[in-house]
Amino acid sequence: MGLTRRAFLERLGALGGYSAVYLGMEAMGLLNAPPANAEPFELPRQAGNGRSVVILGAGIAGLVAAYELKRAGWDVTVLEARDRVAGRVWTIRGGDRIVQTGRADQVARFSDGLYFNAGAARIPAAHRTILGYAKSLNVPLEVMVNANRASKWDFGGRAWSNREVTHSLRGRFSELLSKAIDRHALDAEIPAGQRDNLRGFLAFYGELNQRGEYEPSGRTGYAEHPGGYNATGRANGGLTLEQIMSQPAWALPLVFEEFFDQQSPMFQPVGGMDRIAHALYEQVRPQVRLNRPVLEIRRTGDRVRIVHGPGRQALEADYCLCTLPLNLLQRIPSDFSPAKQAAIGGVPYVPGGKVAFESRRFWEDEGIYGGLGWTDQVTENLIYPSGGWHSDKGVLVTAYVAGWTSQNHPAEFTALSHDERFRISREVVERLHTGHSRELVNPATVSWGLTPWSEGIGPAHPDWFSNPRPARYAELLRPEGPIFFAGEHLSYLLFWQEGAALSAQEAMRLMSAHAAERRLAAA
CATH class of the missing domain: 1.20.1440.240 (de novo design (two linked rop proteins))
Structure with a gap:
């Protein structure tokens, strides 16, 4: 009997975990990528007609929504729990403080001009929506070298190219x-x-x-x-x-660059992955309130009431667009229907994480200019820096853990101390580049499972790895009266900025239609 698609995906998951299953489904055409000829998004001008909307979260979905709704005449307020915008699109620079729940804070010591993309790592050429925002907001891009035949792999305790x-x-x-x-x-x-x-x-x-x-x-x-x-x-x-x-764990690395969303060319904003988010932020800065965690989501008649911030302030608006991840949303008291509460609950998130070091660019001495390295150790993935060729220093990402080579690695990585992550990373680098691990300095590490207001990379629930997705997903797409929902978890582009942006656009279409109906009913 031939191998069924389900059996194949189960075997792929056993080897490579959540990330491998998602990429495998994409390669098999089981996920709905956005059409290449999608029309540019634009809400009707003055569609908001002064109506107020509170957006929960200033990640990509929240910032895209704030930008578009403001342009369409809405009265916008964005509440963000962190002291920064961009959510999981997190770029760390020298002097930045890295807060992790239950761990000592770190302060990044990178030299001026160097940075660590602790979250999102790349943008595919096929992701036209997020690239479109980069273009319209004049965010310069450069090629992110995703595939490089010269990059090094560490499997079975031995280095290979x-x-x-x-x-x-x-x-x-x-x-x-x-x-x-x-x-x-x-x-x-x-x-x-x-x-x-x-x-x-x-x-x-x-x-x-x-x-x-x-x-x-x-x-x-x-x-x-x-x-x-x-x-x-x-x-x-x-x-x-x-x-x-x-070496069965070679399976995913061998085909990684063949998956639709990993094919060359890949891109990155010049100066850090968060540059697109910050360009959006600059358009709506007066509307964004930082350090305002959401404490309650309530209905008051046909409007919404959001309790937020350290002083439990209340904000009322005509509408709410909620972009919070499900793992956080399920803990926030709300007036959601039982069906909505059931759909939100019980969705675990992949913990994952990264490690980075500043270093002299010794890998260039070996002819390695960008690309990914792989290992069967818990650190899973290396990212050689793209750009800055032949400069003195660079930031080498020595761990990118998302279940690439084992579904157990994200939890194992999260449980390690910072020093243990640094030690394993150095050992892998030493096998790949003998004598050079001593050049790694100023380390920094992030575990998304321990990052406040994220607590994971994205959904790890089986419902998000099926097509079509079951009734739970359909329920999450439905508005709750004046409350609408968005985020990459409400897309078929999990873990990508593109998914966050496209889901926000879908939510805005629905909300604008709802507002138009209200106006007609009141006329």
């Missing part, structure tokens, strides 16, 4: 297929006239010699690089099939 693993896999699989053709094992599937064509393709694709055997000729890199005059170079030998099959 991306190109060694990737091209060895192609070569060994091509050799197996070529042998199967020669032994007539595929005669029923391949017409006789096509076998030589396929054999020829495999020879080129997989670096096969005339005997149909894998014979690396440089794609895996060089033990001795070619040079001038008689320096012919010596290619690396490549991995054996046994070595490849001994």
Whole structure:
């Protein structure tokens, strides 16, 4: 019996956790990506006609909503629990304080001009909505090097290059297929006239010699690089099939850059991932109130009443747009219906986290300019900095933990002390770049499970990894009278800024229609 899609996703989840399942569903066409030709969003001018709206949360969804609603004539107030905007799009710079629940505060010591993207890491070219805001608000972008064959991987206690693993896999699989053709094992599937064509393709694709055997000729890199005059170079030998099959955790890294939202080119705002959020903030700064955690969400007639802030102040408005994550929203007293309360409750979030160090850019000495490194350790992922080439220093992200190589890693990482995370990160870097871990200085770490007002990266509940999503999700999309909902968790683009922005636009369409109906009814 063939492997069903459900069984495949279950196996993928066992290996790579939540992130692998989500990316796998996307690759299989089980998630609804936004259409490439989506019309630019614009509310009718003066659609608000002075009506008031309170927006809960100044992350991407809240800031997009505030920006668009203000332009459309709404009286906007944004309540944000933190002392900063952008939510999980968090860029840390020198002097910034890092608060983690139950841990000692850290103060980032990065040199001037350096920064650590502790939250969102990249923007796909396909995410036209968030890129559109960057363009309209004049936020400069640069390429984020997501895929780099020179980047290093650490599996089984040994370092490999991306190109060694990737091209060895192609070569060994091509050799197996070529042998199967020669032994007539595929005669029923391949017409006789096509076998030589396929054999020829495999020879080129997989670096096969005339005997149909894998014979690396440089794609895996060089033990001795070619040079001038008689320096012919010596290619690396490549991995054996046994070595490849001994590392099942390679599955996700090997196909990571092939997923729709991870394909080149990827982008990042110049100066930090939070630059788009701050550009939106500058448009609505007078409307945003920081350090105002939401304490109650109430209805008062056909309006809303929000209790917030240290002094339990009350704010009334015609409408509310709630962008708070479900794991926090379920703890806030409200007048939501039993159906809404049930839909909100019991949704765990992926804890995840990151580690970063400042360092001399020693990786460039090895020809590594951006890209991702991978490890089977709890730290999972490295991000070599994109940009700033040949400058003295950079910030190396030595851990990006989201369940990439094991579903257990996010919880394990969160439980580690800061010093333990730094130690493991240094050990991985030392295996990848022998002698250079001592150059890592000024470390900083974030666990999203311990970050106040976030407490996770995004939903880890099975309902968010199915298509179509069940009744719980449909209920969350429905307004509660004058209260509407948005956030990346209310999109099929989980964990992405694009999902947050698009869900906010959908909520605004509904809210504007509701306001128009009210005006007609009152006329």
